[in-house]
Amino acid sequence: MNDLRTFKNAAWLGWQMEANWTDPFLFMTYCVVKPIAGTLILVFMYLIVTGGNTDSEFFSFMFVGNAMYMYAAEVLFGVSWVIHDDREHYMTLKQVYIAPINFYAYVFGRAAIKIAITTVGVVITLVFGVLVLGVGIDILAMDVPLLVVSLILGFACISVLGLALGGISFLTAKHAEGINEGIAGIFYAFSGVVFPITALPSWAQSISMVLPITYWMEAVRRGLMPTTMESLNTVSGYDVTGMGGMSDLYLLGVLALSVTVFFVMSISVFRAADVVARRKGKIDWTSAY
Amino acid sequence: MTDTWMVRNLRAVRGRAYPRVIGLMREPSWMIYGTVLPLFSITAYVYVYKFIGAKPEFVGYVVLGGAMTAFWLNVLWSMAAQLYWEKETGNLQLYMIAPISRMSLLAGMAVGGLFETTTRAASTLALGVFAFGIVLTLTDPLMLVLVFLATMVALYGMGMMFASLYLLFGREAYHMSNLLMEPVYFASGFYFPVRYLGFWTALGASIIPITLGLDAMRQLFFEGAPGDAFLPVQTELAVLATLSVVFIVLAKFSLDYMEKLGKSTGRLTLRWQ
Numbered sequence: 001m002n003d004l005r006t007f008k009n010a011a012w013l014g015w016q017m018e019a020n021w022t023d024p025f026l027f028m029t030y031c032v033v034k035p036i037a038g039t040l041i042l043v044f045m046y047l048i049v050t051g052g053n054t055d056s057e058f059f060s061f062m063f064v065g066n067a068m069y070m071y072a073a074e075v076l077f078g079v080s081w082v083i084h085d086d087r088e089h090y091m092t093l094k095q096v097y098i099a100p101i102n103f104y105a106y107v108f109g110r111a112a113i114k115i116a117i118t119t120v121g122v123v124i125t126l127v128f129g130v131l132v133l134g135v136g137i138d139i140l141a142m143d144v145p146l147l148v149v150s151l152i153l154g155f156a157c158i159s160v161l162g163l164a165l166g167g168i169s170f171l172t173a174k175h176a177e178g179i180n181e182g183i184a185g186i187f188y189a190f191s192g193v194v195f196p197i198t199a200l201p202s203w204a205q206s207i208s209m210v211l212p213i214t215y216w217m218e219a220v221r222r223g224l225m226p227t228t229m230e231s232l233n234t235v236s237g238y239d240v241t242g243m244g245g246m247s248d249l250y251l252l253g254v255l256a257l258s259v260t261v262f263f264v265m266s267i268s269v270f271r272a273a274d275v276v277a278r279r280k281g282k283i284d285w286t287s288a289y
Numbered sequence: 290m291t292d293t294w295m296v297r298n299l300r301a302v303r304g305r306a307y308p309r310v311i312g313l314m315r316e317p318s319w320m321i322y323g324t325v326l327p328l329f330s331i332t333a334y335v336y337v338y339k340f341i342g343a344k345p346e347f348v349g350y351v352v353l354g355g356a357m358t359a360f361w362l363n364v365l366w367s368m369a370a371q372l373y374w375e376k377e378t379g380n381l382q383l384y385m386i387a388p389i390s391r392m393s394l395l396a397g398m399a400v401g402g403l404f405e406t407t408t409r410a411a412s413t414l415a416l417g418v419f420a421f422g423i424v425l426t427l428t429d430p431l432m433l434v435l436v437f438l439a440t441m442v443a444l445y446g447m448g449m450m451f452a453s454l455y456l457l458f459g460r461e462a463y464h465m466s467n468l469l470m471e472p473v474y475f476a477s478g479f480y481f482p483v484r485y486l487g488f489w490t491a492l493g494a495s496i497i498p499i500t501l502g503l504d505a506m507r508q509l510f511f512e513g514a515p516g517d518a519f520l521p522v523q524t525e526l527a528v529l530a531t532l533s534v535v536f537i538v539l540a541k542f543s544l545d546y547m548e549k550l551g552k553s554t555g556r557l558t559l560r561w562q
Contacts, residue, residue: 021461030468037472041480045334048485049343062337089377178322185329195336 010109060136078114079162094284136228147223167270173287212258305397323409331355352417354479368448373462439529440502446536482517
């Protein structure tokens with residue numbers, strides 16, 4: 001019960017920190033403009049080369065992947081940034097740390113609001129894609145159970161990975177941002193976010209196949225637009241995604257396994273970093289970064 | 290011996306540039322982050338172009354644009370938002386009472402930032418050219434140098450102007466810089482020729498100096514680029530030179546105004562807003 005209250009209050013705090021710097025209208029504009037502009041970069045790249053043809057399976061593949069990647073980037077960054085932001089910027093980490101609360105509940109509460117805000121951006125981007133650009137999502141044809149389960153597993157996977165990075169943030173002053181962006185960048189380039197992994201050289205495809213986000217992207221796409229994903233391979237005449245032979249259950253199994261492995265690994269990393277940070281007096285350490 | 294006003298301000302420029310230049314040596318990991326991180330998005334965009342069968346120049350456009358993002362990020366986070374960070378860390382009040390022009394401080398930040406960022410962007414460009422086998426055909430190196438210099442003076446002049454505007458921001462500074470990333474990458478054509486946005490949109494985006502600078506550099510670096518160009522290189526150079534003067538003058542006026550406003554409202558040293 002106490003943990004739930006901590007979670008709720010951390011989420012509320014996170015919301016205030018994210019949103020109360022401006023009025024609600026401007027904040028909504030901010031939430032919409034950034035993701036739409038990021039998506040338009042890819043849309044224009046595609047339109048320029050194809051001469052305006054958005055009625056293709058690959059366009060939908062690319063658009064949906066880019067929209068869903070917002071979760072990977074924002075949530076990963078959001079979870080791990082809690083440590084850095086509270087310690088270096090607001091200088092409140094020491095108070096939160098010594099408070100009689102579950103620290104994990106606090107961190108995940110802050111992450112939950114990040115997921116909620118990112119969801120607004122993702123939904124608006126997808127609606128824009130469907131209504132304006134004809135992205136191949138048919139609400140009636142969606143595989144809702146697959147979508148919901150893969151989203152839950154994906155959020156869990158990204159959040160626990162963020163926790164490990166948060167642990168590392170305990171021990172570093174200047175590397176938190178670079179490490180976060182580096183991990184998110186690896187996902188963007190190697191997880192089949194905006195192009196199929198079969199386009200990569202074979203050595204790079206090996207990297208793709210060990211990244212959980214690769215499986216998450218495939219599962220989410222199948223959940224959101226099963227018919228488009230089926231016809232992507234049929235139209236191309238080969239297994240474009242390189243994952244056509246994997247069943248939905250297999251994808252979810254890999255994701256569930258990833259969550260378990262990352263959970264154990266992240267808790268271990270976080271605890272180890274916590275012990276070292278206490279010993280070296282880094283909990284209330286500020287370095288002006 | 291009493292220093293002249295000029296000597297004092299030149300020292301201020303050198304003093305403020307120093308930590309940015311020496312920072313490259315003190316924290317080499319940042320050099321790695323600054324060089325390698327842009328390569329991830331560059332790689333993704335390169336493979337998108339390759340997958341949809343774009344002509345080879347587009348791969349070069351992405352690599353050059355991706356390398357140039359370093360300058361825009363530096364202007365946003367290390368110029369525009371810098372006085373806000375200085376306020377947060379308590380340095381701003383020291384700058385304000387120092388017997389120097391605040392423009393010298395901003396110029397020092399610009400010089401140091403330019404050095405630091407050019408090193409990173411050149412490394413990213415070199416790695417991108419090597420990794421993706423891009424052919425650069427540089428026919429007019431002098432023009433390239435002129436375009437690059439004009440772009441940087443105008444861009445960092447814009448950063449100096451933003452720095453004073455940001456002075457009155459609290460947490461808005463962070464969000465403002467965050468907001469000006471992807472929309473500017475899009476409007477300025479970092480990953481595709483800006484011409485394809487249409488004449489009026491491209492014209493509007495030209496207020497951001499890197500739009501025309503990037504367009505001109507692409508024309509000078511890639512053989513097929515003039516077909517994708519927005520304006521001729523000479524015209525773009527002339528506009529950039531004009532923007533350089535305009536932004537530096539505006540930076541001076543806005544800095545004076547904001548400093549006066551900040552002092553009268555007592556917000557110059559107010560932290561954690």
